[in-house]
Amino acid sequence: MIVMKFGGTSTKDAAAMLNVTEIVKSRTSKNPVVVISAIAQATNQLETMGSLSKSNKAAEAKKVLKYFIDEHLAIVETVGLKPDTQDKIRTKIFSYSEEILEIITGVSILRELTPQTLDRFYSYGELLSSYIISEVMKENGIDTVWLDTKDFMVTDNTFTEAKPNMPVVEEKLRPLALKLIEEKKVIVTQGFIGVTPTGERTTMGRESSDFSAAVIGAVLDVDDVQIWTDVDGVLSGDPNIIEHPKKIKELSFEEAFQLSLFGAKVLHPNTMIPAAEKNIPIHVYNSKRPKISGTLISNTSSSSATSDSIIKSVTYKSQVSLLNIKPTNRFSPYIFWENIFSILNKYKVVPIVTSTSEYQFAVAIETKYMLDSIKTELSTLGEVEELGNLCLISLMGQKINHNSTIVQNVFSVLSSIKFHFISFGASEMSMSILINEEDTKPVVRSIHKLFFEGETDSKIFEEIR
Ligand code: ADP
Ligand code: ASP
Ligand code: MG
Numbered sequence: 222m223i224v225m226k227f228g229g230t231s232t233k234d235a236a237a238m239l240n241v242t243e244i245v246k247s248r249t250s251k252n253p254v255v256v257i258s259a260i261a262q263a264t265n266q267l268e269t270m271g272s273l274s275k276s277n278k279a280a281e282a283k284k285v286l287k288y289f290i291d292e293h294l295a296i297v298e299t300v301g302l303k304p305d306t307q308d309k310i311r312t313k314i315f316s317y318s319e320e321i322l323e324i325i326t327g328v329s330i331l332r333e334l335t336p337q338t339l340d341r342f343y344s345y346g347e348l349l350s351s352y353i354i355s356e357v358m359k360e361n362g363i364d365t366v367w368l369d370t371k372d373f374m375v376t377d378n379t380f381t382e383a384k385p386n387m388p389v390v391e392e393k394l395r396p397l398a399l400k401l402i403e404e405k406k407v408i409v410t411q412g413f414i415g416v417t418p419t420g421e422r423t424t425m426g427r428e429s430s431d432f433s434a435a436v437i438g439a440v441l442d443v444d445d446v447q448i449w450t451d452v453d454g455v456l457s458g459d460p461n462i463i464e465h466p467k468k469i470k471e472l473s474f475e476e477a478f479q480l481s482l483f484g485a486k487v488l489h490p491n492t493m494i495p496a497a498e499k500n501i502p503i504h505v506y507n508s509k510r511p512k513i514s515g516t517l518i519s520n521t522s523s524s525s526a527t528s529d530s531i532i533k534s535v536t537y538k539s540q541v542s543l544l545n546i547k548p549t550n551r552f553s554p555y556i557f558w559e560n561i562f563s564i565l566n567k568y569k570v571v572p573i574v575t576s577t578s579e580y581q582f583a584v585a586i587e588t589k590y591m592l593d594s595i596k597t598e599l600s601t602l603g604e605v606e607e608l609g610n611l612c613l614i615s616l617m618g619q620k621i622n623h624n625s626t627i628v629q630n631v632f633s634v635l636s637s638i639k640f641h642f643i644s645f646g647a648s649e650m651s652m653s654i655l656i657n658e659e660d661t662k663p664v665v666r667s668i669h670k671l672f673f674e675g676e677t678d679s680k681i682f683e684e685i686r
Contacts (some may be wrong), residue, residue: 222402222443226412226434229261230451231508232350235300241354242361244449246409249363254398254408254437257354259346260296263289264413267342270302270321274328279597282325285331290318290466290635291318293349300357303373303552310356317345336380340414343381344422345520347411347430353411355409366401368410374396374433376415376423382569383415383423391440398441410437425491432491435503439495446496448488449508454516455480455487457534458669461664467673469516469533470495470615476533476617477503477518483573484538493518513681530624531681532672538573538613540588543641543655544596547581548603554579557602564598573613574653585613585642585655612661614668615653622649634667665666 225248227241245253259267260532264610266289297310323342328334348369355367373393376383401408407680412430415423425432431448438446455477458465472480474497480488487505495518506515554577561582565572576583586592588609599605620647621627622630635654642655656664673682 222254223248223439223447224256224434224441224443225253225444225449226256226430227258227354227449227508228430228451229258229350231449232257232354232497233261233453234275235296237508238296238300238357238421238507239361241449242358242363244508245358246361246363247511251400252394252407254410254441254443255354255358255365255512256410256412256430256434256437257347257351258412260292260350262294263346263350264414264427267321267346267610268607269337269338270325271328271334271342275332275334277329279325279329282329283322286318286321286325286440290314293353295368295440296328296353299451300353302357302360306356306360307599310353313352314349317349321345330419335379340383340422340424342381343424344411344414347413351411353652358407358409360422362379363407364405365369368397368408369474370411370414370433371416371420371422374436375413376425377420378417378421378423379386380421382426385415385425385436386418387436387440389438391419401562404629416638428486429489431489432495435495435501436490438501439499443501446492446501446503447507447647448492448503449511450475450505451507451509452487453507453510455485455518455534456685457538457673457682458665459485459541462665463669466669466685467677468685469512470683472516472518472533474503474518475648476619476650479535479615479646479648480617483613483617484536485534485654495611530618530620530627531678532618532621532627533663533681534617535665535668535672536615537619538587538615539658539661541573541585541611541613541655542592542642543583543585543607543608544599545581545583545606546599546603547606550603553579558582559600561599564595564602567598568595569593574642574655575641577646579620583642585611609640609657611655612658613653613655614661615651615662616668617651618670620649621645628652630671631668634671635664638664 270282270285299652355365358365375389376385455469458466468634474493478493483490503518573585640654640656644653
């Protein structure tokens with residue numbers, strides 16, 4: 222059994238859906254469970270509907286809804302389905318559209334968009350794309366069964382950042398899936414969305430369909446979790462900034478986790494957790510070039526066995542602020558730190574890097590959190606200074622701090638750049654530098670050039686042709 226997850230770019234239009242169908246068809250002997258994301262931009266459109274409704278702009282929210290529905294209808298009309306099947310899907314689309322309309326009306330009357338309601342908006346992206354593609358596959362010779370995650374992906378009730386309850390997911394999904402697979406059915410379901418024990422829709426964080434795939438893979442003990450996206454695999458740098466990144470052939474779970482945590486968008490960091498626990502390999506493949514080998518993420522990465530220092534990629538995380546807190550009361554640093562962490566916890570902040578000295582605490586956090594409220598609360602503990610518009614650049618690899626030349630070379634690139642913070646990950650796998658946001662592109666490019674231009678180790682990297 223395998224899990225195959227397809228992201229938004231792989232399902233964005235009729236041609237993309239037919240392409241996914243072919244990829245799945247050629248692998249039906251492996252008993253795939255297919256996990257589908259919303260079509261490109263759909264989740265953002267649903268979010269916009271939510272915020273417009275909250276601002277009492279229901280008419281504008283309805284315009285976005287119409288655009289969203291029309292995009293899905295256009296796929297149904299152009300993907301080559303029989304008229305009856307088209308009618309069946311249209312009925313489903315219109316019934317979801319009615320539900321969204323009701324939520325828009327409700328939110329614009331109350332002028333309040335709770336995380337719970339936002340999750341209801343979000344859920345329609347994955348529900349629609351997975352339903353349409355399941356029908357497309359069925360008509361193209363794959364015996365699919367569409368499963369609503371409401372029937373198995375049980376999570377806690379932390380809306381927008383829900384955590385799956387693994388034993389419950391296993392108890393619900395395993396018997397269902399094993400029976401369907403025995404009947405030679407191909408399950409098609411949704412990434413990203415889950416359900417509380419009382420039946421309310423949840424989501425597990427933006428971009429978390431990869432994580433859904435790993436959760437499903439872990440509870441079903443599959444042989445492989447395949448993440449199908451629009452690039453050849455995990456690359457040495459973001460292809461949106463780097464002209465010629467190299468493909469990384471293999472990564473360990475820990476390396477892949479660190480790399481995504483520090484900004485490589487290709488995988489959601491949580492993906493590696495259930496896969497590592499069950500030791501299930503993850504492959505990252507390109508749905509536009511299905512024949513090439515992709516990147517393998519597993520517990521054995523050839524390079525982790527060597528004693529040499531290796532840099533595998535350069536990543537960056539934008540929209541970061543550095544908060545410096547100096548206590549007003551200097552009687553106990555422990556209480557000071559404890560109070561800081563309880564405030565960060567309250568706002569569910571995951572600090573990117575921190576530094577503690579006896580009477581000062583610095584923390585880099587993403588500006589997506591409620592920064593003003595966090596600063597106000599922290600200022601009850603001491604003087605808070607914010608340095609905004611920053612970007613965290615990270616090098617990811619093995620035994621980085623064993624080789625002083627690496628550090629020296631990085632600093633030679635940074636000689637004319639202002640940097641605010643530098644930290645080495647405890648695992649020796651990463652080194653991070655906080656710089657001004659405006660310097661991001663030149664710095665990322667120079668660091669990439671430093672380590673990846675010209676000949677690289679062919680056991681680790683592959684040229685993209
Ligand atoms: P999907 O919709 O399939 O989930 P995402 O957009 O979430 O796809 O992730 C794939 C994108 O991640 C690529 O198109 C690429 O632009 C971006 N990306 C950023 N850094 C990296 C990296 N180091 N390796 C591969 N892709 C990266
Ligand atoms: N559709 C969701 C999002 O855009 C989940 C995902 O794509 O992974 O965040
Ligand atoms: Mg993604």
